[in-house]
Amino acid sequence: MSVLHIVNKSPYERHSLDTCLRLAKPDSAILLIEDGIYAVQQNSATSSKMQQALSNHPVYALQPDLEARGVNPDNMIDGISLVDYDGFVKLTTEYDRLQSWL
Amino acid sequence: MASKKFLYINRRPPHGSIYAHESLEVVLIGAAFEQDVTLAFIDDGVYQLMQNQDTGGVGLKNFAPTFRALGDYDVNQIYVEQESLELRGLSKDDLIPLTYEDEDDDWAEKDSIHVVSSAELADIIEQQDVILNF
Numbered sequence: 002m003s004v005l006h007i008v009n010k011s012p013y014e015r016h017s018l019d020t021c022l023r024l025a026k027p028d029s030a031i032l033l034i035e036d037g038i039y040a041v042q043q044n045s046a047t048s049s050k051m052q053q054a055l056s057n058h059p060v061y062a063l064q065p066d067l068e069a070r071g072v073n074p075d076n077m078i079d080g081i082s083l084v085d086y087d088g089f090v091k092l093t094t095e096y097d098r099l100q101s102w103l
Numbered sequence: 104m105a106s107k108k109f110l111y112i113n114r115r116p117p118h119g120s121i122y123a124h125e126s127l128e129v130v131l132i133g134a135a136f137e138q139d140v141t142l143a144f145i146d147d148g149v150y151q152l153m154q155n156q157d158t159g160g161v162g163l164k165n166f167a168p169t170f171r172a173l174g175d176y177d178v179n180q181i182y183v184e185q186e187s188l189e190l191r192g193l194s195k196d197d198l199i200p201l202t203y204e205d206e207d208d209d210w211a212e213k214d215s216i217h218v219v220s221s222a223e224l225a226d227i228i229e230q231q232d233v234i235l236n237f
Contacts, residue, residue: 009119010119011116011119011147013146013147013190013191014115014116014146014147035118035119036116036118036119036147039116039147039150039191042191042192042193043192044192045190045191045192045193046190046191046192048192064160065160065161066160066161068156068157068158068159068160068161069118069156069157069158069160069161069163069165070116070117070118070150070153070156071150071153071154071155071156071157071167071197072153073155076192
């Protein structure tokens with residue numbers, strides 16, 4: 002069974018991302034939405050854990066949430082894929098389960 | 104009425120909750136009553152000042168441009184904690200350039216945003232009469 006893990010909290014405010022990364026199996030994917038997208042920023046305190054996550058999981062981020070927060074895709078950690086709302090919906094159909102780390 | 108020194112501490116990101124938007128509303132009201140207003144942006148609060156926020160795709164109100172009005176309300180003491188920026192891989196260049204016109208200096212345009220260390224911010228906190236947290 003493959004799982005799409007969804008994180009919507011800032012990695013600096015809550016431990017949702019850490020818990021997600023600790024409990025996500027290698028065949029599962031990570032989707033960052035809302036304040037969760039702040040984890041995409043390179044040269045930040047979260048970039049090493051995200052780089053490690055990328056070696057085990059596909060990692061996606063919701064583009065409209067980056068735009069709303071003024072986060073420039075050029076400053077994203079290499080390997081993270083942007084999706085729009087249609088891409089979000091498609092991802093939810095491709096995985097057997099959704100786990101939202103609220 | 105003697106004016107008091109008001110400090111508004113902002114520690115939350117802009118769009119995940121209503122705190123950031125409400126803080127800005129209260130700041131503008133306080134400034135309209137001619138209080139001495141200082142703003143501090145700490146932790147995820149620094150994200151409120153990010154440039155190029157475009158909320159069209161998420162259907163939320165974009166209140167970031169309102170920060171530009173602060174200078175006209177004589178709110179020009181805006182402090183951003185350096186440590187919070189660095190942790191997030193950000194620098195002052197990532198922030199909205201906020202300025203004001205200094206009436207004591209022939210209306211010269213000056214920066215309102217000051218990036219300060221934790222130690223400097225600690226001193227600023229100690230100088231206040233009233234501190235409000237968002």
